[in-house]
Every structure is written in C-alpha cells, then in structure tokens.
Amino acid sequence: MTKTVTDVICPFCGTLCDDIEVVVSDDGKQLLEVFNACVIGSEKFLHSQAKDRVTKPRMRQEDGSWKDVSYDEAADYTAAMLAKAKKPLMYGWSSTNCEAQSVGNEIAEISRACCDNTAAVCHGTTLIAVQDIGLPTCTLGEVKNRADRIIFWGCNPAHAHPRHMSRYSIFPRGFFTGKGQMSRKMVVVDPRVTDTAKMADVHMQVEQGKDYELLNALRVAFRGEWLPDVVAGIPKEKIREAADMMKSGRFVIIFFGMGVTQSLSKNHNIDIAIAVTKDLNEYTKCSIMPMRGHYNVTGSGEVFAWQFGFPYSIDLSRGFARYNPGDTSSIDLLTRGEVDAMFTIGSDPGAHFPISAVKPIANMPSVCIDPHMTPTSGVSKLHVPVAFNGVETGGNCYRMDNVPIDCRKVVEPPAGMLTDEQFLVMVRDRLKKLKGVA
C-alpha cells in the first residue's frame, strides 16, 4: 500500500508552491510519485531517491581520490578549519531552512567569518536599490486577487518559475480578477523572444543592457512628454502603448529578474524600476516584486537581517557586522584573494560564480555541504552530503513575497544521514570548545 501526502511545499524556486501531492511507500522510506509540481520540482523530489546518491561525508586525498569519513570526523575538520582561518567565507544558505541558517550565523559570529547568500549572484543589486529608495510591494495573494496589469521585466517565469503564472500572476481567477487571463494584460520586456514574451500582449524587445533607458522613457511617456523616435531599440509608439496599458490598469505589478540585476547599470536599473512604480501610483495602484530564485534565498536575507542587520555580504571579521557590497561581497573577496577558508552550504558557487572566483576555492581549506555532487564539491576538500531540505526534513522558508511557509518532511533520509541543522550544531559545539566560548 502507498499513502499520499497532500499540501507539500516544493523546495525549488521562490514561488514555493504549496499544493504538491507526493505518494510515498507505506513505511515512509520511499518517494514514489509527485503530482502538481512543475518538471523541475518533480525532478527535485524524485532525485532524492537516486540509487547513486552520496550518503557519507568524503574527504579528498593527496592522490585526488575520495575517502569516506564519519560525520564526527567531518565536523572536526570543519570546526578546526573555521577556528584556524583568519577570514573564512561562509557562503550559500539559500537551499536550507531558516533554522539551519540561524545556527550558521552563530558559527559565523564565533569564527568571525564573512557571510553571504546567493543574492550575491542573483538579487543582490535589488537589495542595494531597496536600501536606496525603498520597495512598494505586496504579496502574491494580492497579485492573484487584484492585479490586472502584469509586467515581467528581464525575467522568464515560463522557464525559471514554471508555475508562477498559473498560480499567481496570469491565469488564476481571483476575487477581483474573475476572468483569469482574460481580465489581465501582460507586458514583457526582454532582449529575447522568450517563451514568456510569446504570451505577452505587448513585448518590448529591448536592446540588451538598455533597460535603464527604456524605464526612463516609460516615466516620460506617463507624463505625456516628448520622446525620441526610438529608445533602446523600441519605437516611441510602442512605449506609449505600454505606458497607456499600465496607466489604465486598476492594479499594476512589476516582476523583475536577472535581466535587470545582472546587466550593466545593475542596482540603478532597479532604482528606476522602483521609480516607475512610484510614478504609476500617481495614476493607479502599482507594486513591484523581485522574482527570487532559490526557494529560501528570501529567508536567508531575513535571517541575516534580523540577526546581523544586513541581508547579504556581511563581514564579521572585526567582531561586529559590516556591510559594503563590492568590498564584503563573495565574488570580490574571492577574486581579491582575501579569504583563507571556504564553507559552502545549500548552493553551488563552483557552477554559478565566474571561474576566476572559483579558482581560489580549490586552493584553500574548503567544505561543501550539499546533498548533490556539484562543481563545488568537485573542488572542495570535504564534501558533506545531507538530507534534502523540504523532502527529507522540514523547516521554515520564505516565499519571494516574504511570506514564511513551513516546509514538510515527506520521506525518511537514507539511514544515518544528518540534516543541515544537525551537522551545523555539531560544528558549532566543536567550534565553541576550540575557541573557548561558553
């Protein structure tokens, strides 16, 4: 016999879908089927059952081969590495729960580490802009029930947040949006004709990297002032059409992604996108929301912020929290050669950092805590596999709109495997002894 677990939370993207159904074996040890999730979410649940999964911590030997070690030995190595390092970097946190993040912050404080999460290569520039001018935002529930003008700027939810449009933004029939898709207009801004752009009422195929100019042109168009014939590759008639469409809505929501945060101008792109939001509130109601990637990158920012006062790029090396992106941010610290130990958890900088920031990791003491084999584990000295958060252990996570949702455990991890939090507690207790902290 099997049993079906309902209302499971999907631990893949920031949409944090909460309607997944999972079929597990009667003894709760095997996950058999996944319903309602997108293809990526299903794969995440099903991959936890892979037969070739690494289940024991592994240490890299002199000859380059792996040697299995116990969790105790792994915790000893990690604690000793952090105790010895002058400026360790503790990076990741976005694919684990808030409880583990909080233990990690204790470790960071004792070892005077630099702490950063995956916002460093995702929405870090958004956070800078939010600190500059604020963020008029809302929840995804409000979007579902009220929004009738949906703007996707530099993001491609059809690929990156596959159920975002069906659960919240385009298709659902909400309280004031009873006709679903028919009651909404969709504007997409992207230099490619993405699968999201193909669905749009208006697609502005902006010249790559010219988002600032186009956002500025929209502000001009709202006011009905003079525009050049073409801005950022878009004819002025199309800009005015998009501007009128936005102004005529009852509730406008701007979703934005990596297209604006990672292009040149970076945080200034977001500055002006927020200014567009502010302008639209002169005519109608408008909100703006970053399309957060990892399922708990938002939670990591929240935990950092309430414990250290800043959402990412934190340097504790002087014994108190400093925040100065460009100086205390992971990529810059690594490429300048300023860190002497690397601790990675719940992310994969080996695959997603520029290679010049990965090379230093291979030449320093390093620990990678990740259920998968990744390029990061491939260059680290110690790989600690752990239970999949959201599948084999529960814990608190934050959706992209800052709504906290408790993830659920649906199956048992392989025998003897620890969770992120359990392993971090072992490291913390050892580190306290080494540092003589009560």
Next chain:
Amino acid sequence: MTKNITLNLISGRTIQQGVAIESGKEKPSYRTAAGIIEMDDADFKRLGVWKNTNVKVTSDHGSVVVKAVESAQGPNPGIAFIPMGPWANAIIDPNTYSTGMPTFKGTPVKIEVAINEPILLGIELVQKQCGVKVG
C-alpha cells in the same frame, strides 16, 4: 584562417537546465542542457556552420567549447545565450563594478568552429580550470 563572428553573450535559466541540475550535475544530461550556446539562424549563416556543431567561445576572460544550437527563444540576431552554469561562467565578465554582482549579461564573445574539440562535463570543466587533481 578560421572564420569567426562576434556576438553579445547573455546567460540565464532554462527549464532544461533546471531539470538537469536537480537530476545530477555529474551526468551528461547537464552538459546537454547547459553546455550549449543558443544562436540565431542569421548568426549561423554568418559563421557558416551547421546547427549542432561544436564551437569555441572566447571572451577577454576565458574560453570554452560548447555546442552551437538554434535559439529556442528567438529570433535574437547578435545575441548569444548560454544557460547559467560552468560553461557560461568560464567566459562571462567577472567585474562587479563595486556592486558584488558579476556582469553575467552582456559579454562580447568571439565564436569559432571547433568541430573536433570535446565539450567537457560540468564538474570536469571546473576541476580542469582549477587544476584539481582527480583520483
């Protein structure tokens, strides 16, 4: 002399890349999903190659061999797209301009045919570039 063209490189998520990272980055499926460069039909003609040819992509920051495929989300002449991952990150502009964020989108790259050069697996590519000894 080998023919080459210059394009503007961007990187980002594709759903195939998302599935591949969750099913195992050590597997060839990751290379199939992310060890590619999506190019417009017009750019294939300018380069003078068939689709699904191995090409060497070079920027000021490095070079990498990937498979050139037709853009699934085009037309976008002049723009090349490599899904986020080690192949894109071998060549993107790491400069953060004091924001902490590398310039993942908007790196000028040179594309040339490399029909006989192999496309490495994800983990293998990073280990090779970092000089990690693998037993």
